[in-house]
Amino acid sequence: MSTAARPASARPGGRSARVRDAVHRAVTELVCELGADRVTIPVVASRAGVNPTTVYRRWGTVPALLAEVAAKELDVDAPPPPTGDLRADLAAYAEWDLAHLSRPGGIAFFRAEVAADPDERKAGLRECLRQVTGDLEAILATARENGETGLPSLDRIIDRVVAPLYFRVVFAVPGTDARYARELAEEFLDGRS
Numbered sequence: 001m002s003t004a005a006r007p008a009s010a011r012p013g014g015r016s017a018r019v020r021d022a023v024h025r026a027v028t029e030l031v032c033e034l035g036a037d038r039v040t041i042p043v044v045a046s047r048a049g050v051n052p053t054t055v056y057r058r059w060g061t062v063p064a065l066l067a068e069v070a071a072k073e074l075d076v077d078a079p080p081p082p083t084g085d086l087r088a089d090l091a092a093y094a095e096w097d098l099a100h101l102s103r104p105g106g107i108a109f110f111r112a113e114v115a116a117d118p119d120e121r122k123a124g125l126r127e128c129l130r131q132v133t134g135d136l137e138a139i140l141a142t143a144r145e146n147g148e149t150g151l152p153s154l155d156r157i158i159d160r161v162v163a164p165l166y167f168r169v170v171f172a173v174p175g176t177d178a179r180y181a182r183e184l185a186e187e188f189l190d191g192r193s
Contacts, residue, residue, distance in 0.1 A: 019050055023050065027066065041059075077103075079092075089143065094161050
């Protein structure tokens with residue numbers, strides 16, 4: 001069978017998947033090396049070995065590209081599965097979230113998700129918030145199934161546990177470590193403020 005007659009599905013991964021993987025890898029490397037604010041589409045294209053028009057056509061803007069890579073990273077680096085013990089699960093999630101934000105390029109990707117362009121900021125924030133709320137809803141649902149009552153609201157957890165972690169990582173506040181993250185979650189549950 002000639003190459004022209006072969007169906008697209010016969011190519012394992014295909015060119016499109018190879019280009020996407022090369023571009024994602026280039027973005028991750030460049031964000032770690034330069035920071036998200038210095039990443040440009042021509043630089044990404046050069047590092048990935050593709051034409052800049054390919055990147056412009058598929059992603060359009062740097063913030064859109066960064067948001068896609070950040071979302072992929074969240075999918076790959078999933079938080080620990082909930083056990084039904086709210087205290088343990090929320091502490092483990094807070095520790096994971098801090099580690100995820102603190103990984104090479106982590107905060108740069110978050111900053112890219114909340115880009116300056118209002119339309120791109122909305123899209124990035126929606127994806128980031130979708131991921132966080134999905135993870136926390138799973139923790140709350142598992143705790144509820146395990147018979148826990150008097151559970152805090154999702155908004156309270158975001159305000160009292162997640163938001164302080166993001167703030168402290170963005171501003172590089174000293175003492176923001178795994179112990180701090182776990183204690184933040186545990187103290188919130190103890191006081192439910």
